[in-house]
Amino acid sequence: MRVGTGESNVVLLEAVPRQASSIWTRAYLRLLLGGDTTCALVACVCVLGIRLVLGAYIPVVEFLLGFGLVIAWPVALAMGGAYRQRAHGEGTEEFRAVFNGGAGLMATVAIGAYATQTPIARSFVMAMLPLALLSTLYFRYQMRKRLHRRRAVGEYMRRVVAVGHRESVLDLVMQFRGQPYHGMRVVGACLPPDRMDLDLDGLPVLGSFDEVSEAAARVRADAVAVLACPELDGAALRRLAWSLETERTDLFVAPALMDVAGPRISIRPVAGMPLLHVEHPEFDGTKQLVKSVFDRCVAGAALLLMAVPLLVVVLLIRLTSKGPALFHQTRVGRRGKEFRVVKFRTMVADAERLKGKLLDANEFDGVLFKIRNDPRITRLGAYLRRYSVDELPQLLNVIRGEMSLVGPRPPLPEEVAAYGTDVRRRLVVKPGMTGLWQVNGRSDLTWEESVRLDLRYVENWSLILDLQILWKTWSVVTRGEGAY
Structure with missing residues (x-):
């Protein structure tokens, strides 16, 4: 329903059903878990099967070790961070996490075999685990392409409330609409108190900067994106983060320095304050x-x-x-x-x-x-x-x-x-x-x-x-x- 007087663009939405993002997220994670385990199982069966075809004798303990590694495979990936929700959809973090988890398990098995003088682990370290790693990376790549296809038609999206000035909000909306694989859909905005009557190209204005957490809860938002604006300083962002904890709503903060990301940015605590350190790009050397x-x-x-x-x-x-x-x-x-x-x-x-x-x-x-x-x-x-x-x-x-x-x-x-x-x-x-x-x-x-x-x-x-x-x-x- 619409409230206010005149041509106000302030909109209070009726309560909508709980966003299904948590449901599809859990289903997606279960699919990743099952696929990763299947990759390890196929790699184990292939290695053991080839050895049997070549006439090698495989003791029962080696079968047990192989299927034990199949169970340990998703555990190692989880320890590497391969099931973090933020890693899925874009960037290299997901593939890096899979590689780190798989390499960590290979190193653990190799060191354990060397320390205990266990020769039966050699085929697993040299063949099964590398094969499991390669197949898992390919499986994750195909799952990402599938996720992108679903998001291109509006599925598997996260509801986002944008907080900032009109120009910044419209730019964010344009970028999310043009690149749906990010999985973000802006469902409303919070503007400065004296700018709440501005038109946002049909996007509803949910409130002012003091009403962000209430607005996010009202529209069942999965995340709040705070764009660079002087009104929201460190203390205000801290209070906003506290108020979003109840609904477990994620908070994203866009720095004033745009288009700089990756290894050039790090947060360093100085005198009790978290300072954003930005390294210069390397154009020579x-x-x-x-x-x-x-x-x-x-x-x-x-x-x-x-x-x-x-x-x-x-x-x-x-x-x-x-x-x-x-x-x-x-x-x-x-x-x-x-x-x-x-x-x-x-x-x-x-x-x-x-x-x-x-x-x-x-x-x-x-x-x-x-x-x-x-x-x-x-x-x-x-x-x-x-x-x-x-x-x-x-x-x-x-x-x-x-x-x-x-x-x-x-x-x-x-x-x-x-x-x-x-x-x-x-x-x-x-x-x-x-x-x-x-x-x-x-x-x-x-x-x-x-x-x-x-x-x-x-x-x-x-x-x-x-x-x-x-x-x-x-x-x-x-x-x-x-x-x-």
Whole structure:
């Protein structure tokens, strides 16, 4: 029901049934537990079965030890944190926890066998447990993909009350709606007392900053997300955390420093106060050297493996349209240094001359020029773009050190000339053949979204993140979504 006077947007919702998130969470954990145990059981049966087929004698005690390890497997994973709810759905924490738990059990069995001089444990340490670990990681990956599919249709979501100013709340809502795999749905907001009449694009205003816990209980929220705002200081957040304990509602706090996460952030107690310590990103040194060596080695290997298919593409381009097979264009790289990017030509030979006549048809906001059905693109070029085959010659730019496998999108000089101060931050690292923009929408992204993703990569880059992006790129490219 709606209360208040005038055009107030303050809404008091009728009590809704208890959110089923706790029910599906328990069911999901039971499914993970059963799957993990099954992986260990299959690994044990495979190892023992192969040994029996090879004619090995297996005493009863060894069978008992094998099935004892099957029971110990989920226990070890639980001790590693593999069943924490916050680890499921995104990030590497879940896979890291599975690996740590499995490696810990392998180490325990190996040390125990060495200390007791038990030779029968050798096959379990060398074969069963590694097989169980690999199969469990694959099982968890498939379960995560299944969870993402369910969340894409609105299932397995957590109800969230957003607390902050209007702009921050709307930005959070937009991000959660655009990326449902996070599993968060904003069901209401709490605004400053003097701003409660503002429109939130249909999102109900549940109360002010002093009524957060009551609002969360009223709508049966699973979590409260506090966005950066000066009204909610440390003391206010502490009182809010206490008030949410009764309903076991989770509390998330977004720091004022956005797009910085992972190992760069740590909380350090200083003089009795928890201070957020933010390390500077490392753009030079050993990590960058490792990244450069990795990029060039992978690019060189990829060129060797795909030499024949690339030559076939060259011939097809020459046979289907007039002009050279390769397209060279000036782009801006790290620290503003210009270079010549190499791509397969996907447009007619005089495409740059025709661009001036199509400026009014630009469908992209910001400084980019994009047309979904660009008349300059050839029939073969449309296919090459859809599956990003036209980008493969950029492996030469990677080998030359002008680009990286992963990084921000390489911009044109005229685009860089229109950059603001914040956007120029993209130029502190090498541009990449793929990046967060590639695996989160490609050309379907708005200018603001592509900039935000590029800046997030710059602030949080690591070799592990690069490997994750490369892995996701394959899935995105093969579907051919968001490319034109």
